[in-house]
Amino acid sequence: MVRNTSSNPPSTYVSNMRTALLLFATLLLTAHARTINVVGEGTSNLPPDQVTLEAGVTTTAKSAVTALTDNNRKFVRLVAVVKEKGIADKDVQTSSFDVFQDFRGRGDSRMRVYTVSNQVTIKVRDVAMVGEILDALVRAGSNEIYGITFGLQDSQMGKDTARKLAVADAARKAELFAKSAGVKVGKVLAISETAIAGGSDNGATLPNGEFAARETLSVSPGELDVEVIVYVLYELVE
Known part of the structure; x- marks a missing residue:
C-alpha cells in the first residue's frame, strides 16, 4: 500500500x-x-481557478496477476488521456495503490478473488476543463472518482x-x-x-461504463469564501 x-x-x-x-x-x-x-x-x-480530484481504477479477478494486469492496462490509459488534455506531469501523482483478496459466494460456490485499486491525484488548473476531463476519465475506464475540490492557486x-x-x-x-x-x-x-x-468537495464511485454514452459532464464551481x-x-x- x-x-x-x-x-x-x-x-x-x-x-x-x-x-x-x-x-x-x-x-x-x-x-x-x-x-x-x-x-x-x-x-x-x-x-475558484483550480480543481483537485482523485480518480482511479479498481479491478477484480480470480487471480492477483490477472487483476493487476487488467488494472495496469486501464490505469496507463487513464493517465495518458489526462495528459492528452494538457495536464502537466507535475499535476498527476499516484495517491494510493492497494492489492487485497476477498471471497465471493457461499458454500460450494465460494471462491477467492483479488482486487487491485490504483488511485491518482489530478490537479486541473483550468476550471472550465473539469467537466471534459471527468468525462474523459470515465470513458478511459476510471470507475472511481473521489473528492472533487475547488481551490485557489493564489x-x-x-x-x-x-x-x-x-x-x-x-x-x-x-x-x-x-x-x-x-x-x-x-x-x-x-x-x-x-x-x-473555504472549498467544496464531492465524491462518487462510478460503475464501469455507466456514463460512457452520456454527454460531457457538467460541473458548477460556484465561489469560495476566504475568511x-x-x-x-x-x-x-x-
Missing part, C-alpha cells in the same frame, strides 16, 4: 497557539494600561481583502464598546489573525 500524507500541524493547534500568545501579550500590557480585546471578522468571495489577494474587512470590523466593535462604556479607543497595541480558506479572523488589542483612553 502506498499513501501520500501531510505532516502539516492541525489548524486548530496553530489557532490555539496564536490565541495563547495574544492572551500572554494582553496580560503584559494590561499591567500598564486599560485595554479592550476585540475579535473582527472579514470574508471575501472568489471564483489566495493572497482574497486574504488581503478579508484582512481589511476584519480589521474594519474590529475597529467598529471597539468604538461601539468604548462609547457604551464612556471611554475612547486609543492606539492598537497588538493584532493577530486566523485565515480560513480572516483578527484579534485586536486596543488601548482605552478617557
Whole structure:
C-alpha cells in the first residue's frame, strides 16, 4: 500500500497557539494600561481557478496477476488521456495503490478473488476543463472518482481583502464598546489573525461504463469564501 500524507500541524493547534500568545501579550500590557480585546471578522468571495480530484481504477479477478494486469492496462490509459488534455506531469501523482483478496459466494460456490485499486491525484488548473476531463476519465475506464475540490492557486489577494474587512470590523466593535462604556479607543497595541480558506468537495464511485454514452459532464464551481479572523488589542483612553 502506498499513501501520500501531510505532516502539516492541525489548524486548530496553530489557532490555539496564536490565541495563547495574544492572551500572554494582553496580560503584559494590561499591567500598564486599560485595554479592550476585540475579535473582527472579514470574508471575501472568489471564483475558484483550480480543481483537485482523485480518480482511479479498481479491478477484480480470480487471480492477483490477472487483476493487476487488467488494472495496469486501464490505469496507463487513464493517465495518458489526462495528459492528452494538457495536464502537466507535475499535476498527476499516484495517491494510493492497494492489492487485497476477498471471497465471493457461499458454500460450494465460494471462491477467492483479488482486487487491485490504483488511485491518482489530478490537479486541473483550468476550471472550465473539469467537466471534459471527468468525462474523459470515465470513458478511459476510471470507475472511481473521489473528492472533487475547488481551490485557489493564489489566495493572497482574497486574504488581503478579508484582512481589511476584519480589521474594519474590529475597529467598529471597539468604538461601539468604548462609547457604551464612556471611554475612547486609543492606539492598537497588538493584532493577530486566523485565515480560513473555504472549498467544496464531492465524491462518487462510478460503475464501469455507466456514463460512457452520456454527454460531457457538467460541473458548477460556484465561489469560495476566504475568511480572516483578527484579534485586536486596543488601548482605552478617557
